Amino acid sequence: MMTELEPVLFETVRVMRGRVPLWPLHRDRVEASAAALGLTVPAASPTWGGDDQVVRCELHPEGWQLVPREVPASDPVALATSPGVHRGYPHKTTDRAWLEAARLSVTPLRADDALLLDDDGLVVEASCWAIGWWEGEELVFPPLSLGGLPSVARAHLTTLVRGGVRTGTLRREELSGRSLVACNAARGVVPVAALDGEAVPGNLRTAPLARRFWEKAPA
Helix, strand or coil: CCCCCCCCEEEEEEEECCECCCHHHHHHHHHHHHHHHCCCCCCCCCCCCCCEEEEEEEEECCEEEEEEECCCCCCCEEEEEEEEECCCCCCCECCCHHHHHHHHHHHHHCCCEEEEECCCCEEEEECCCEEEEEECCEEEECCHHHCCCCCHHHHHHCCCCCCCEEECCCEHHHHCCCCEEEEECCCEEEEEEEECCEECCCCCCHHHHHHHHHHCCCC
């Protein structure tokens, strides 16, 4: 009889010129999650290869298992609000079928990803992206206390945004008319082009920030 596999921690990293610029941040996150879940992280980091690729790194008892992938496009994304409620995703594990279901539920709406809200209707994140919004020169993200993933890309942005990064809460209806940003550690920073079929206004700060994201990576 087949048994259900236990969820494992994983990281999705961007390899550039044989190195992972954001690996220190990935390592911090996986070590924090491993400590919370009672897991052991190998002392040695994975061995990277390839000029430019995305690698999925799964943490198994026998060590890291690496699965290389092509680099996805960094085009602006279209979001649609998920009909389901965010369940909490504080650790990046393979127990994310509900997130994939949320993403697939909005594809008939010509959306790239699902925007997820908590029980109180507050914006948390998308299934594959941390979602923020501009308030003047500040970039604002939902607080992690709402249950979203501690995003590596978001952590990196705290060192790059000239006006600063802070946390704040908004309901879905309060996003209307705001300039939105999506970020993750594989594709960097991209603008949100549409939300629930309506165009999202751009912001002149987003494109320069997207360039600095990789130019100022720590490794």
